[in-house]
Amino acid sequence: MTYLTHNDLKKYGKTYSLSVLAVALVNHQKANWELAANNYRLLKQVRKTTFNFDYFRIDCQFNPERIKSSTADTGAQAIQSRPCFLCEDNRPMEQAGIPYGNDFVILCNPYPIFSYQLTIPTLRHIPQLIEDHISDFLNLSKDLQDFTVFYNGPECGASAPDHFHFQAGIRDILPIEEELSIIQEEKAEAILSHHDLKIYAVCDYLRKMLVIRSSQEKILAQTLKDILWLLKPHNSGQEPMINMLANYKSGVWHITLFPRSVGRPSEYFAEDFDKILVSPAAVEMAGLMILPREEDFYKITKENLINIYRQVSISNDDFRNLLEQIKKLT
Ligand SMILES: [Zn+2]
Numbered sequence: 001m002t003y004l005t006h007n008d009l010k011k012y013g014k015t016y017s018l019s020v021l022a023v024a025l026v027n028h029q030k031a032n033w034e035l036a037a038n039n040y041r042l043l044k045q046v047r048k049t050t051f052n053f054d055y056f057r058i059d060c061q062f063n064p065e066r067i068k069s070s071t072a073d074t075g076a077q078a079i080q081s082r083p084c085f086l087c088e089d090n091r092p093m094e095q096a097g098i099p100y101g102n103d104f105v106i107l108c109n110p111y112p113i114f115s116y117q118l119t120i121p122t123l124r125h126i127p128q129l130i131e132d133h134i135s136d137f138l139n140l141s142k143d144l145q146d147f148t149v150f151y152n153g154p155e156c157g158a159s160a161p162d163h164f165h166f167q168a169g170i171r172d173i174l175p176i177e178e179e180l181s182i183i184q185e186e187k188a189e190a191i192l193s194h195h196d197l198k199i200y201a202v203c204d205y206l207r208k209m210l211v212i213r214s215s216q217e218k219i220l221a222q223t224l225k226d227i228l229w230l231l232k233p234h235n236s237g238q239e240p241m242i243n244m245l246a247n248y249k250s251g252v253w254h255i256t257l258f259p260r261s262v263g264r265p266s267e268y269f270a271e272d273f274d275k276i277l278v279s280p281a282a283v284e285m286a287g288l289m290i291l292p293r294e295e296d297f298y299k300i301t302k303e304n305l306i307n308i309y310r311q312v313s314i315s316n317d318d319f320r321n322l323l324e325q326i327k328k329l330t
Helices: 006-012 018-032 034-043 064-070 076-080 131-143 175-187 217-231 294-299 302-312 316-327
Strands: 047-052 057-062 096-100 104-108 117-121 147-152 165-170 189-194 197-202 209-214 242-249 252-259 288-291
Touching: 006 018, 018 034, 018 096, 018 104, 018 117, 034 064, 057 175, 057 294, 131 147, 131 165, 131 217, 131 242, 131 252, 175 197, 175 209, 175 242, 175 252, 189 316, 197 217, 197 316, 209 217, 217 242, 217 252, 217 316, 252 316
Parallel strands: 057 288
Antiparallel strands: 047 057, 096 104, 104 117, 117 165, 147 165, 147 242, 189 197, 197 209, 209 252, 242 252
């Protein structure tokens, strides 16, 4: 594993902050790693189409390079029988990184959806469970201000549920990044409003979403822990099914949290014409549907999107219940 320093990255971009250094890292990898160079070049040619809804949009991206990730078998047996691609010993020689804190490394994702995309695994091979890494999530989004940092739960789109990792994509690609301010001002229901903590619920966005806003790291971390606890399946040590995205702007964190009910919709498992190969993760919940099969890109309809989001999102009743419990948090 090669760790790159400011000096190594100087000729690939600016280096005055971690955020710009991460951009330089992707440029370095595009110049020195054929797989990354090819896939980032192909990304420029991906086709995109937009479906407009009332006050928001869903973009669909036809991206054949994502087929592996969308169809990853994340069952225990399949995971055990393959070498972990996030462990240092198994990573490609050409993949270089920037160390982050004591326990993370920032890597360029060689199968991009964004023009700059990072995978940020722990150095240790530990399972995908956010509970002990909420502060890391918040710190990372503060340090990578030009990116949206996201977390996929082990059954909600993470392709390596056995090795803890975040991802980050350069901003201004996900529809939600544009829509968040109008949602907060006009479409969201205020659930909790303390001096330095605001929680909103969004119900009519095809999928259910919580928006949590704070400038105080400790308060925010505790609130996220509390919400995860409320969402936890009864009598189980399992993590609730979620996707989460974080942005840090002008001293304030904006977290969007999508409680889920299933990992993949029925369309994924259907046969022939009814099949649509989608495996919704944070990016899809944020309004960018990745379709690795060309036929799906051409046939998908607004009705399909409505149906897919309805299935993978938490149910109306469970969401209402959750909101009532959040209101009681002090
Ligand atoms: Zn691993």
